[in-house]
Every structure is written in C-alpha cells, then in structure tokens.
Amino acid sequence: xxxxxxxxxxxxxxxxxxxxxxxxxxxxxxxxxxxxxxxxxxxxxxxxxxxxxxxxxxxxxxxxxxxxxxxxxxxxxxxxxxxxxxxxxxxxxxxxxxxxxxxxxxxxxxxxxxxxxxxxxxxxxxxxxxxxxxxxxxxxxxxxxxxxxxxxxxxxxxxxxxxxxxxxxxxxxxxxxxxxxxxxxxxxxxxxxxxxxxxxxxxxxxxxxxxxxxxxxxxxxxxxxxxxxxxxxxxxxxxxxxxxxxxxxxxxxxxxxxxxxxxxxxxxxxxxxxxxxxxxxxxxxxxxxxxxxxxxxxxxxxxxxxxxxxxxxxxxxxxxxxxxxxxxxxxxxxxxxxxxxxxxxxxxxxxxxxxxxxxxxxxxxxxxxxxxxxxxxxxxxxxxxxxxxxxxxxxxxxxxxxxxxxxxxxxxxxxxxxxxxxxxxxxxxxxxxxxxxxxxxxxxxxxxxxxxxxxxxxxxxxxxxxxxxxxxxxxxxxxxxxxxxxxxxxxxxxxxxxxxxxxxxxxxxxxxxxxxxxxxxxxxxxxxxxxxxxxxxxxxx
Amino acid sequence: xxxxxxxxxxxxxxxxxxxxxxxxxxxxxxxxxxxxxxxxxxxxxxxxxxxxxxxxxxxxxxxxxxxxxxxxxxxxxxxxxxxxxxxxxxxxxxxxxxxxxxxxxxxxxxxxxxxxxxxxxxxxxxxxxxxxxxxxxxxxxxxxxxxxxxxxxxxxxxxxxxxxxxxxxxxxxxxxxxxxxxxxxxxxxxxxxxxxxxxxxxxxxxxxxxxxxxxxxxxxxxxxxxxxxxxxxxxxxxxxxxxxxxxxxxxxxxxxxxxxxxxxxxxxxxxxxxxxxxxxxxxxxxxxxxxxxxxxxxxxxxxxxxxxxxxxxxxxxxxxxxxxxxxxxxxxxxxxxxxxxxxxxxxxxxxxxxxxxxxxxxxxxxxxxxxxxxxxxxxxxxxxxxxxxxxxxxxxxxxxxxxxxxxxxxxxxxxxxxxx
Numbered sequence: 001x002x003x004x005x006x007x008x009x010x011x012x013x014x015x016x017x018x019x020x021x022x023x024x025x026x027x028x029x030x031x032x033x034x035x036x037x038x039x040x041x042x043x044x045x046x047x048x049x050x051x052x053x054x055x056x057x058x059x060x061x062x063x064x065x066x067x068x069x070x071x072x073x074x075x076x077x078x079x080x081x082x083x084x085x086x087x088x089x090x091x092x093x094x095x096x097x098x099x100x101x102x103x104x105x106x107x108x109x110x111x112x113x114x115x116x117x118x119x120x121x122x123x124x125x126x127x128x129x130x131x132x133x134x135x136x137x138x139x140x141x142x143x144x145x146x147x148x149x150x151x152x153x154x155x156x157x158x159x160x161x162x163x164x165x166x167x168x169x170x171x172x173x174x175x176x177x178x179x180x181x182x183x184x185x186x187x188x189x190x191x192x193x194x195x196x197x198x199x200x201x202x203x204x205x206x207x208x209x210x211x212x213x214x215x216x217x218x219x220x221x222x223x224x225x226x227x228x229x230x231x232x233x234x235x236x237x238x239x240x241x242x243x244x245x246x247x248x249x250x251x252x253x254x255x256x257x258x259x260x261x262x263x264x265x266x267x268x269x270x271x272x273x274x275x276x277x278x279x280x281x282x283x284x285x286x287x288x289x290x291x292x293x294x295x296x297x298x299x300x301x302x303x304x305x306x307x308x309x310x311x312x313x314x315x316x317x318x319x320x321x322x323x324x325x326x327x328x329x330x331x332x333x334x335x336x337x338x339x340x341x342x343x344x345x346x347x348x349x350x351x352x353x354x355x356x357x358x359x360x361x362x363x364x365x366x367x368x369x370x371x372x373x374x375x376x377x378x379x380x381x382x383x384x385x386x387x388x389x390x391x392x393x394x395x396x397x398x399x400x401x402x403x404x405x406x407x408x409x410x411x412x413x414x415x416x417x418x419x420x421x422x423x424x425x426x427x428x429x430x431x432x433x434x435x436x437x438x439x440x441x442x443x444x445x446x447x448x449x450x451x452x453x454x455x456x457x458x459x460x461x462x463x464x465x466x467x468x469x470x471x472x473x474x475x476x477x478x479x480x481x482x483x484x485x486x487x488x489x490x491x492x493x494x495x496x497x498x499x500x501x502x503x504x505x506x507x508x509x510x511x512x513x514x515x516x517x518x519x520x521x522x523x524x525x526x527x528x529x530x531x532x533x534x535x536x537x538x539x540x541x
Numbered sequence: 542x543x544x545x546x547x548x549x550x551x552x553x554x555x556x557x558x559x560x561x562x563x564x565x566x567x568x569x570x571x572x573x574x575x576x577x578x579x580x581x582x583x584x585x586x587x588x589x590x591x592x593x594x595x596x597x598x599x600x601x602x603x604x605x606x607x608x609x610x611x612x613x614x615x616x617x618x619x620x621x622x623x624x625x626x627x628x629x630x631x632x633x634x635x636x637x638x639x640x641x642x643x644x645x646x647x648x649x650x651x652x653x654x655x656x657x658x659x660x661x662x663x664x665x666x667x668x669x670x671x672x673x674x675x676x677x678x679x680x681x682x683x684x685x686x687x688x689x690x691x692x693x694x695x696x697x698x699x700x701x702x703x704x705x706x707x708x709x710x711x712x713x714x715x716x717x718x719x720x721x722x723x724x725x726x727x728x729x730x731x732x733x734x735x736x737x738x739x740x741x742x743x744x745x746x747x748x749x750x751x752x753x754x755x756x757x758x759x760x761x762x763x764x765x766x767x768x769x770x771x772x773x774x775x776x777x778x779x780x781x782x783x784x785x786x787x788x789x790x791x792x793x794x795x796x797x798x799x800x801x802x803x804x805x806x807x808x809x810x811x812x813x814x815x816x817x818x819x820x821x822x823x824x825x826x827x828x829x830x831x832x833x834x835x836x837x838x839x840x841x842x843x844x845x846x847x848x849x850x851x852x853x854x855x856x857x858x859x860x861x862x863x864x865x866x867x868x869x870x871x872x873x874x875x876x877x878x879x880x881x882x883x884x885x886x887x888x889x890x891x892x893x894x895x896x897x898x899x900x901x902x903x904x905x906x907x908x909x910x911x912x913x914x915x916x917x918x919x920x921x922x923x924x925x926x927x928x929x930x931x932x933x934x935x936x937x938x939x940x941x942x943x944x945x946x947x948x949x950x951x952x953x954x955x956x957x958x959x960x961x
Contacts (some may be wrong), residue, residue, distance in 0.1 A: 220732035393743035402727035410628035452596035506599040
C-alpha cells in the first residue's frame with residue numbers, strides 16, 4: 001500500500017506574442033520552439049502512456065495567453081510555415097552530413113522529430129493542441145489548472161483589487177470556455193501570493209492553489225506538517241506548498257539533472273555554428289543568427305569544447321535520473337509519513353518549458369518517471385491536489401505567508417530598478433479602467449452603443465496585456481529587454497488613448513478596428529464587464 | 542461632443558481602495574477631514590458618474606498609435622502616493638505631486654516654500670486601526686521635489702505601513718498632500734504561534750448544511766476510482782477521518798470567535814474574515830480536544846513545526862533542507878525567454894565544408910555511389926557536405942537517358958587538421 005503522493009505540476013505558459021503586422025516576428029519563435037520541443041513531446045508521451053494503459057495523474061496549467069495563441073489561426077498557420085522550414089533544413093542537413101557519421105544520425109533524428117511534430121500538429125489535432133490537453137483531462141489523467149488572464153502578478157496588482165479580481169475572473173471564465181468545465185485548481189503566476197489573494201480565488205470558485213515552500217513554512221500559525229500537507233486559508237481555499245528538495249534536483253543548474261554532461265547542450269545551435277550563406281534562409285530575415293533548434297552537441301563539461309551528442313547515452317541518463325528521483329521520493333515519503341497522521345504529498349512544480357526546450361531529455365525523463373512509479377515500487381503514488389483533498393477534506397487552517405518562487409522568494413524579481421517604473425502606469429490604468437467601466441456600464445448592455453462596447457472591451461484587453469508578469473521579468477533578466485519595454489508602453493498607450501477618447505466622447509473607429517485585430521486576445525469575451533464591481537458581485541451570488 | 546454628467550451616485554461616496562482593512566480606514570479619514578484638512582483622501586475620490594452612451598464615431602485622426610509610441614502618459618493632475626512591499630525589509634513607494642497641492646501648502650505658509658522640504662512620512666501601523674494619530678511610530682525620508690519614487694528600508698519584517706507625501710517646514714509643521722494605501726510586509730521566518738484550528742471541507746458538511754454538493758469538485762473532475770481498472774480505490778471518507786477525527790472535538794465556531802482569532806494575526810486579515818463570513822460559509826472548524834502539548838507529543842520530534850519540521854525531516858539527495866526564500870530556484874515561467882547569451886571566453890574554431898558541382902545533359906542520370914543526384918533543369922548539379930578529418934572518396938557516375946553512354950569520375954578529398 002502506498003504511503004504518500006507525488007504531485008507533478010507543469011506550468012505551461014508563454015506571454016501573448018502575436019504580430020500580424022509583420023511577416024516574420026522573432027519573438028513569435030518562443031511559441032513555435034515550445035510547440036516543437038515541449039508541448040508536442042508531452043502530447044506524444046501522454047498518448048503512449050494512455051495507449052499502454054499506464055496509470056498516471058499529472059497537474060498542469062495551460063495559461064489563457066498560451067491557450068489563446070495555440071488556438072489562434074494566424075499563429076497556427078505560421079507554425080506550419082515554421083515547421084516546414086525546419087523540415088527543409090533537416091533534409092539539407094541529412095545530405096550535408098553524409099560523410100560525417102557523428103552528425104548524420106543527429107540530422108536524421110531531427111528530421112524525424114520535425115516530421116512527427118508536423119503530423120501531430122496538422123493531421124492528428126488539426127492545428128489545435130489545446131484539444132489534445134483537453135482530451136487528456138477528459139480521460140482523467142491530466143488535471144488542468146486555471147490561471148490569471150495574462151499572467152498578472154497578483155501581489156502587486158492587488159493594490160487595485162479590481163485589477164486582481166479581473167485577472168482571476170477572466171482567467172477562470174476563459175478556462176470554462178476552453179475546457180468546458182469549472183476549474184478546481186489555480187496557478188498563481190510566479191507563485192505570487194499575498195494574504196487576501198486567496199479571497200479572489202474563493203470568489204471565483206477555486207478550491208486550491210500553489211505557493212512556494214516558505215509560503216507554507218512561514219504561515220501563521222505555524223503549520224503542523226510543513227509543506228507535506230495543504231493548509232486551508234481562512235477563505236476555505238487550500239494552499240499546497242512546493243517541496244524544495246525535489247525542486248532543486250531538477251531546477252538547480254549545479255546539482256540538477258539537466259546539467260549532466262551527456263545531455264544536449266542548449267547553447268550550441270547550428271544557427272550560430274554553420275557557414276553563413278548556407279544557414280541564412282533559416283535564421284532571421286534581417287540576417288542575424290538565431291537558434292534553429294538543431295543542436296548537435298552534448299554538454300560535455302564546463303569548457304568551450306563540446307563533443308557530439310549521443311542520443312543513446314542521453315536516454316540512459318534520463319532513465320537513471322528518473323530512477324534516482326523516484327528513489328529519493330520513496331525515501332522522503334517513508335520518512336515523513338512516519339511523523340504524520342496522514343499520507344504526505346510532495347509537490348513538485350516546474351515550468352513546462354524546462355522540459356524539452358531547455359532540458360531536451362526532460363519529456364523522456366517524465367515518461368520514465370511515470371512508468372517507474374507505476375510499475376517499480378509501492379511507496380509513492382501520483383496524484384493531483386484535488387485527489388488529495390477528496391481523501392483528506394480536513395486540514396489545518398492558517399494564513400500562508402507572502403511569497404513567490406522568484407529569486408530570494410519575494411517580489412524583488414518583478415520590482416527592482418529595471419522594472420519598477422511600470423507599476424505607476426499599471427495602477428493608474430487599472431484605476432482608469434474601473435472608472436471607464438463603471439461610467440459607461442450602460443453601454444455594455446446589448447445594442448445600446450456597439451462602438452462604446454467595443455472600445456471598453458479593447459481598453460480592458462490592452463490593460464490585461466500590459467499586466468503580464470513576463471515584461472518586468474524580461475526587463476530584470478536583461479535579454480530582449482527592449483521588446484518587453486515596448487510592449488508595456490504600447491499597451492499602456494493604446495489603453496490611454498481609448499480612455500481619453502471615451503472621456504472626450506468620441507472614438508476613432510478605424511483605429512480601434514486595427515488595434516482590435518492586433519491585440520485580439522479574448523476577442524470573444526466582454527472583458528470590460530469584469531471591472532464593473534456591482535455586476536461581479538451579483539454574478540458571484 | 543462632451544459627455545454629459547447626468548447623475549452622481551450618492552450611496553457610494555468613497556471608493557473601496559485596497560484589499561485589506563482599508564475600507565474602514567478610508568472612512569475614518571473622511572470623518573477626520575474636518576480636523577486634518579490638508580490630507581486629501583488617498584483614493585482619487587471616484588464618484589461614479591454614469592454617463593449616457595453618447596460615444597460618437599470619429600474619422601481617423603492623425604495619431605496612428607499603431608507604431609510604438611515612446612512617451613508614456615503622466616498623471617500629475619492628482620497628488621497620489623502608493624506603497625508596494627518588495628520583501629520583508631523593503632517597501633517601494635512611488636508618487637505624483639500635482640502643482641495644485643503645492644500651491645495649497647504655499648498658501649498656508651504665507652505664499653512661499655522657504656525653509657521646507659519634501660518628505661515621505663512613513664507610519665508604522667502594525668496592529669492599529671490607523672486614524673492619523675495612533676501610529677506605533679513614524680519616520681521621515683527627505684525625497685526632494687523632483688524624485689517620484691523611493692526604496693525604503695525597514696528594521697522589522699511582518700509590519701504594516703502607510704505613508705504620506707508632504708511638505709515639512711523647519712518649524713516641524715508637516716503638510717501632508719496625500720496618504721498612501723496600506724501595505725503589510727512578508728514574514729522572513731516562521732511563526733511562533735502554534736495553536737491549531739482545523740477546517741472540514743468534506744462534501745457531507747455541505748449536505749448537512751443543506752447546500753448540496755458545493756464542496757470539493759466532485760462533479761467537475763472524474764474521481765480516480767471511477768477511472769482505470771485495477772488501481773487502488775481512494776476511500777472517499779479517508780482513513781484519516783476515522784482514526785484521527787475521533788481525537789478531535791468538532792465544534793462550530795461563532796463569527797466572533799473567528800474574528801478574534803484572525804485579528805490577532807494581522808489587522809489586514811480582518812476584512813478577509815468579514816467577507817468570508819458574509820458568504821455564509823459551510824465549513825466546519827475543529828479544535829483539538831487535546832492540549833497543544835499533548836498534540837505535540839504525538840509527533841516524534843517534540844515541538845517541531847513549520848521550518849523546523851522541514852529541517853529535521855531531511856532525507857534524500859539533498860544535503861540541507863533549509864528554508865527562507867528560495868534563492869536556489871530561480872524560477873519564473875518566463876525564464877524560458879532567456880535567449881542564448883552565454884558568455885564565451887576567447888575561442889577559435891574551424892569548420893570545413895565541401896561543395897562538389899558538375900554538369901551533364903539535362904536528361905541524364907547522375908549518381909554518387911548508388912544514390913541518385915538531383916539535376917537542375919539545365920543539367921547542372923551541386924552538393925554540399927560537412928568535411929570531417931579523413932579521406933572521402935566521391936565516385937560519381939553519369940548515364941545518358943538511353944543508358945548507352947556512361948561516364949565515371951572519382952575524386953578524392955582529404956582533410957587533415959593539426960593544432961599547435
């Protein structure tokens with residue numbers, strides 16, 4: 001009989017990046033790369049597990065921004081163009097490496113992967129990968145979490161409660177629309193929690209969320225079982241805490257598995273390595289080199305010298321590491337269970353894009369781990385938080401501590417010298433949005449004034465897009481900073497123009513139409529209505 | 542066309558400003574207005590003006606805001622200050638000062654600002670229902686006229702603050718121009734309160750209360766036991782609830798009990814409890830019937846809670862299981878967007894590729910070894926190969942369309958690299 005549970009949480013998220021005005025847009029590649037390297041490999045693994053009738057439970061998020069992009073026709077078609085280009089490149093590589101056995105096999109491997117990705121994307125799921133994850137949820141293997149509308153960082157946004165509330169409620173309604181059911185769990189962007197945030201979740205019908213370890217450990221009153229059992233917030237929503245040990249084994253760049261010398265090196269890509277004229281059609285149209293996704297080398301060691309990648313060795317390692325991870329969880333659970341009056345649950349949340357994109361062998365590792373847990377031992381069982389709450393509906397009540405999963409554990413990543421300027425604008429725009437929505441709430445009723453309704457909704461969309469936690473994060477990390485700054489400014493400016501125009505009583509319709517077609521997220525939702533306080537309250541009752 | 546201001550909603554004089562505990566405080570500020578005339582109520586007093594839907598269509602103006610516009614809006618018509626907790630020991634403050642607020646102070650000082658300084662006054666209001674005068678203590682930070690934000694360091698974690706931007710005269714008189722929201726800084730370590738309250742959220746409770754299955758997602762997620770064959774069934778009641786609940790006394794706490802309990806935690810939490818109770822909760826609260834000490838004896842480690850529990854219960858690969866922030870896990874979903882930017886020290890590499898090209902009749906058939914080579918419409922062809930060290934033989938054959946004539950060309954390439 002098993003003694004405890006392991007809850008694997010994959011947080012799949014990308015910021016909303018869609019630029020119909022440009023034929024090719026570099027930052028859109030974030031999505032295309034993640035589709036090829038993470039989402040499709042995960043789908044392949046889940047399919048095989050279902051086919052082999054392996055028992056498994058995975059918790060994952062698919063944020064509204066990501067789901068919207070995956071369901072956007074323009075981006076879907078651009079992905080096909082992207083993967084076709086890769087197939088062409090891999091095909092050329094097969095010939096080019098014909099006399100070089102070290103790389104020839106790798107070229108063939110990439111060709112196969114790209115061709116499979118295309119088949120899954122186009123033929124199997126008809127361009128809609130969201131339907132794949134929905135299918136696994138409906139089969140009872142994957143539990144999909146809701147999340148904020150645009151990955152808004154709630155501890156800071158909740159200076160205006162209406163902003164935090166709208167982020168949560170738009171996210172939850174988008175979930176219902178996308179997955180055809182009510183969400184049970186919620187992924188707080190960046191695990192950003194402050195007392196009171198749970199209240200917004202409770203109002204939206206959410207039953208649980210996740211916090212970083214110190215969110216539970218520093219809870220008041222002190223938790224009896226540390227992070228190994230959830231706490232109920234006073235609002236009745238359960239908080240599950242991240243287990244630091246299992247996190248570190250995967251995350252840490254020093255001790256973590258992904259740094260193994262046999263694994264594929266992320267930073268060496270033929271886009272940077274091969275002769276310029278040959279690779280030119282596959283890099284940025286302006287001509288600077290970018291990652292193509294074909295990477296032929298393994299991590300090897302600390303030095304610059306890299307040896308060719310050997311897929312069989314990497315596979316061996318992934319199996320070994322999955323075994324090691326499972327063994328450690330068994331020991332951990334055996335030990336903790338002895339001190340508890342219930343089965344402990346170990347929460348291991350990761351960014352989904354770590355698996356496959358950064359850690360190429362990650363999906364394989366998940367596959368090995370799931371199969372080993374199902375067949376090789378009896379101590380640990382995979383479960384989701386709602387499984388756990390069904391088994392244990394009585395939990396300690398306490399108030400989790402303000403926390404995030406960012407560097408140093410608090411708000412510093414999203415609030416420091418490089419990005420603090422945005423909050424003045426976000427908060428001001430948030431206040432103005434509420435003002436607009438309430439002042440013109442009459443226009444939202446059907447047919448009263450269609451133009452005003454469109455303008456209000458677009459204002460809300462611009463505000464939501466400006467609020468993504470990705471922008472301050474990128475500003476802090478120092479790569480692609482300019483793009484993040486542009487995005488915040490652009491959305492704030494578009495918002496402010498609508499605000500001023502409406503206050504002055506007229507709207508430039510042509511302009512509005514163009515902005516609508518560009519920032520088209522949640523285009524079928526009345527986003528502005530989430531800022532009308534009275535209506536929200538009525539809806540909740 | 543200007544928007545007509547038709548009616549002013551009377552029932553809602555001041556906007557609810559911030560999530561926790563502040564509604565009451567704003568009201569207090571309003572009541573005090575007579576005494577403290579200089580304090581503008583912090584929320585831009587949003588009087589809800591319902592406008593008729595008189596938004597008109599306008600022809601495209603000259604400002605095409607489709608390209609990136611770099612100038613950001615300014616908000617300096619209203620004096621306003623906002624605080625954000627950055628971590629347990631730092632608060633970030635940003636503000637705007639309207640010219641009119643300065644004029645107001647000037648007037649009170651007799652027309653000029655001689656002998657004054659711009660300061661942010663920070664009030665420690667931990668466990669206080671702040672009325673402007675009852676702060677635990679306060680301190681000033683001189684910020685100058687033209688700065689608009691400041692990082693403020695604190696001595697303690699887990700405290701509540703509110704701030705005012707204002708003008709301080711040499712005489713000691715302070716003229717606040719706006720008051721901020723309230724912030725509560727995070728704890729930096731574990732709580733030393735150990736009393737336990739347990740909450741029961743089982744679906745039966747909901748039924749008991751006559752509310753139906755409003756509990757844990759019974760209908761929204763398939764339960765595991767319904768799913769795969771041969772898996773262990775989850776016992777819906779759970780073993781725990783039989784073995785352990787018997788040790789606990791079930792009681793229903795009153796509203797007052799709960800409020801008293803939570804108001805000791807943090808003043809900001811009172812609001813949460815209010816709204817929580819107003820939702821007619823269906824939860825049952827359990828208090829342990831054993832004394833806290835008895836409970837702790839149940840655990841092998843005496844008096845271990847929270848972080849200590851975590852620290853003692855360390856096993857597995859990790860050498861330490863220490864907590865406080867998670868510096869080791871630089872997470873964040875968007876770590877992914879870190880593009881290749883790995884710093885390289887000096888390096889030097891050489892690669893070699895080989896291009897072989899030729900021509901023949903457009904309808905001829907060319908092979909390299911036994912592999913067919915594609916010809917261009919004009920009969921030319923070229924191939925490109927990576928060239929590793931060693932010898933590469935390249936045996937080409939060409940055959941005319943009628944297979945009568947064949948030619949064979951073999952060329953050999955050798956690459957040899959040496960390092961010095």
